[in-house]
Amino acid sequence: MSEPLEGDWIRVPPGYLLTTFEYDTDDPIVWPEHAHEEHELLWSAGGMARLEADGRVWAIPPALAVWVPSRIVHRASAERGARVRATYFTPGGPNTVAMPGVVTGVAMTEPLRVLLDHNLLGSLADDARLRLQRVILDLLMPAPRESFDLVMPRSTHLHMVASAILTDPADKRTTADWGYECGMHGRTLARQFEAETGITFTQWRILARMQLAIRELTHGRSIVSVARRVGYRNPSTFIDHFRSLTGQTPAEYVRGSRGEKPNAG
Structure with missing residues (x-):
């Protein structure tokens, strides 16, 4: 239908x-x-x-x-x-x-x-x-x-920042960089971002990266290429972040999404 x-x-x-x-x-x-x-x-x-x-x-x-x-x-x-x-x-x-x-x-x-x-x-x-x-x-x-859910900031300028990160989670601009674009101090932006989302700017960006990562992984991309696509130079850091959020490695998550049974042992 x-x-x-x-x-x-x-x-x-x-x-x-x-x-x-x-x-x-x-x-x-x-x-x-x-x-x-x-x-x-x-x-x-x-x-x-x-x-x-x-x-x-x-x-x-x-x-x-x-x-x-x-x-x-x-x-x-x-x-x-x-x-x-x-x-x-x-x-x-x-x-x-x-x-x-x-x-x-x-x-x-x-x-x-x-x-x-x-x-x-x-x-x-x-x-x-x-x-x-x-x-x-x-x-x-x-x-x-x-669930990989993200709270979106309410303020117009912070919503713009969050939307830009969702579009390109590999964007490496810091809170100081974003503060400059928004006409405010980086520390002020960081405090306001955490107040409106409940988590730090860094934590929020990691979740945004995981959202893109699971899409890329389910499309069959390799773990190394996905790690680079979402902004990680070191794939092991990407794997650690992924496991901390899901309880699974990226490989285990992909196998589960395909209905495959875990490897024995």
Whole structure:
């Protein structure tokens, strides 16, 4: 299906718990701000999507989904060739009450992906489809550690800085450099940036680099080339930062996104 993401119409058919729509993009696309009555799980069957909600930016590679509760205003975008999927859930349905009332990451495990695909593509009797959908609800597990979400600064000048970093996370300009461009002292910019985002400028830039890194890794780029692309001279530093945020090395993360089993030993 290819209906628009936005609007007030009801997506989940009567008698069911969820439904999924497909959005395969030939060109980069942006869905403007909108909200809906259903809860939503935004995920990718291939390529990279991005979601903005509650002043945060979420990277969505194939290994991650993002849970958007009912009535939360959000906007989404996807790169050329991405295969975006939006699964909508009936508000107040079984087990959705266990999900948080805020936007959060959900690990896109292989069982969850397989069952979502089967619900979308499989030919099932009504009672079998309902049983399948109940299992899908049981598999929804918040995974904020893997979410790569970024709080965007509120101030116009800091929002400009943050947007520039998202465009090119390898940009090595310091807070002093950005302060000069914004007409303020670098230390003032650093303090204001941390006050508005909750983390330091350096920490924020590392997260921005990880957002780009997971996109490049899922496209099959080598770890060394990805490390250089996102601004690391030393690949081991990149691997350390990646592991500290995800609990996995880049290689392990890629294997998981492809549904491969970990190496024995």
